[in-house]
Amino acid sequence: MSSKNVSSNVVSVDERAFEQTNDSAVDESEFEAVDDTPEFRAGVEQETQAKVDSNHPDGIVQDYSHLTLAQEERIKAREAELDRISAKAEFGTQDGRERRTRKAAATGSANRRSEFQRRRASVDPMADPDRPDPRVELTQEQLAEVNKQSMRLAERVDGWSRAAISRRLAEEVVTGREITSAVVKVLEELQTAPCGVVPIGKLEEVTREKVSVKGEVETLWDPASPAIAQVGLLKDETGTTKVTIWKASDAPAIEEGEQVRIHGAARSWYNGRVSLAVTGWSTIQFPDRDRWWES
Structure with a gap:
């Protein structure tokens, strides 16, 4: 009985050789045949480009045939949302940049003008940008006369508002000039100013x-x-x-x-x-x- 078990477990040399070859082909001289056909493999750049092409929107084949209607609608809705976010990010950034640039330029211009006026104020105190409106320093009688004369001057000169003329008249009156003399001086200034019509x-x-x-x-x-x-x-x-x-x-x-x-x-x-x-x-x-x- 034991002899039967031993004999059944014995494997011949030919069988072991057959298992080791793993179905490898042999030639007529009983040597293993080697396949010398070169194996082609993609390089790193080719693999990278393949991944890019496969993920590009133009390279993706939209096949929804294997999906349910609900799954297809969710996918399409997500794609539309991604397109909207991308467009909003692109154009929103451009608009924001323009808005920030305009704001920075306007702020810089205002700061430079204010700084120039402060330097000028060392010679002419009326040019100080932090100085309050000179009309608040006038009496009621003086303010009424300044407003009256500013209306008359506004009819004689072009390019100047009544408010601008009254402020300029008030500046002259605050310095101690008589209203008649202030009117003559301001009229001459406005008539020869670059923005007005010259007599x-x-x-x-x-x-x-x-x-x-x-x-x-x-x-x-x-x-x-x-x-x-x-x-x-x-x-x-x-x-x-x-x-x-x-x-x-x-x-x-x-x-x-x-x-x-x-x-x-x-x-x-x-x-x-x-x-x-x-x-x-x-x-x-x-x-x-x-x-x-x-x-």
């Missing part, structure tokens, strides 16, 4: 090259040069000056007797007197023509 009689006192004037076309005559479109005299209650309109300016024609307003006229001198030239940078307005509905 023709004050053109010689202005130092800048371009000015704005208004008045009546007194007379026109034939120009001496073909490059000139029109030439004549412009007058207001303060004086008269010569005006030359060059053809290159392409300005509208003016007529004798009508009111005109010229912005950006170039100052020049003719026979020792100041004159004006209308160039391509100048504009001419006609108050009477603009009010055509009243004619």
